[in-house]
Amino acid sequence: MKKTVLVSGGAGFIGSHVTVELIEAGYDVVIADNFSNCDLTNYNGACAITGRKLPLVEMDFCDPEAVEKLFSDYKIDAVIHFAAFKAVGESVWEPLKYYRNNVESFINLLETAERHGGCNVLFSSSATVYGEPEELPVTEKSPRQPATSPYGNTKQICEDMLRDTVKAKPVIKGIALRYFNPIGAHPSALIGELPRGVPNNLVPFITQTAIGKRECLSIFGNDYPTEDGTCLRDYIDVVDLAKAHVYAVRRMLEGKMKEDYEIFNVGTGRPVSVLELVKTFEKVNGVKLNWKYAPRRAGDVTAIWADPTIANKELGWKAERTVEETLAAAWAWEKRVAEM
Numbered sequence: 001m002k003k004t005v006l007v008s009g010g011a012g013f014i015g016s017h018v019t020v021e022l023i024e025a026g027y028d029v030v031i032a033d034n035f036s037n038c039d040l041t042n043y044n045g046a047c048a049i050t051g052r053k054l055p056l057v058e059m060d061f062c063d064p065e066a067v068e069k070l071f072s073d074y075k076i077d078a079v080i081h082f083a084a085f086k087a088v089g090e091s092v093w094e095p096l097k098y099y100r101n102n103v104e105s106f107i108n109l110l111e112t113a114e115r116h117g118g119c120n121v122l123f124s125s126s127a128t129v130y131g132e133p134e135e136l137p138v139t140e141k142s143p144r145q146p147a148t149s150p151y152g153n154t155k156q157i158c159e160d161m162l163r164d165t166v167k168a169k170p171v172i173k174g175i176a177l178r179y180f181n182p183i184g185a186h187p188s189a190l191i192g193e194l195p196r197g198v199p200n201n202l203v204p205f206i207t208q209t210a211i212g213k214r215e216c217l218s219i220f221g222n223d224y225p226t227e228d229g230t231c232l233r234d235y236i237d238v239v240d241l242a243k244a245h246v247y248a249v250r251r252m253l254e255g256k257m258k259e260d261y262e263i264f265n266v267g268t269g270r271p272v273s274v275l276e277l278v279k280t281f282e283k284v285n286g287v288k289l290n291w292k293y294a295p296r297r298a299g300d301v302t303a304i305w306a307d308p309t310i311a312n313k314e315l316g317w318k319a320e321r322t323v324e325e326t327l328a329a330a331w332a333w334e335k336r337v338a339e340m
């Protein structure tokens, strides 16, 4: 019997890529989204890539009755929980909005899953939990640092809620995937990142500058203690990232977990500086980018990249795409968005 995976926030950037990979791996998917931060573009794109009319429920995970109805209507074998707000800066100005949405929705999900006899729960976490790491690369054992934003704090709180629930309720199993910096788009250019307003993240800002939507990219800080003075990050292709979810879901559904709550870093293990990324983008896509150095951005860490050994070994997953391929895909997507 085919297993069904609920993808909360499945119409968003990462959720839509994960949906496509799950379908290609032979799972059935139910997408649930409240469309608070996206439109139907990625949902339609995921349907086009998979050649299916994917089941879609428009609902809010903060509404316990809606979550109850979802679990009554579908037999759900695993859940991947993406539905959350993710703008670091906004979370500083509107902390309660973030705590209410990100934490309450996850409480509703866990309570309902338990009431319905249990579930395998995969939580979408972030490398932000490591803060400014003392040692690089970071392993899953590296200490978490106090969060520097309410957004980051919600990731830590949700990880803890999952860990504690798994401990108390044997019918719930959990995996937290800690993403490094997800970038890029599906090679079909049918799904990708669609930020509302001015992008906060580097790659959408680069592609929007290249297409002429933004005048100039600011590189935040060239006085960091790194080789070229700009920050180092671990940019992970969104399709590679999506595949890690399929491996993690399979591990849960096939009863291969070594512990009932597990954590995996999902990164490439390869640090890339902001300047290198900008230059690579220009080179692979043959475009000239308008950019300048600007002061450091508050809250940015100097350098962070993953030690992905445990994910490689335990999940049998490895990041495969090169930064060049990923930046070409990001550019193809931006050009397609311009035609929409």
Ligand code: UD1
Pocket (backbone or CB within 6 Å): 088, 126, 127, 128, 149, 152, 181, 182, 200, 201, 202, 203, 205, 217, 218, 219, 220, 221, 231, 232, 233, 274, 297, 299, 300, 301
């Ligand atoms: C941020 C969040 C992280 C979140 C991730 C989602 C923090 C501190 N960061 O990571 O939690 O999971 O986004 O993708 O919580 N940069 C520029 N110019 C720009 C934009 C960015 O130079 O216009 C630089 C930044 O200074 C940074 C790098 O590019 O060095 C990457 O920035 P960004 O894409 O925003 O990701 P992070 O801040 O690493």
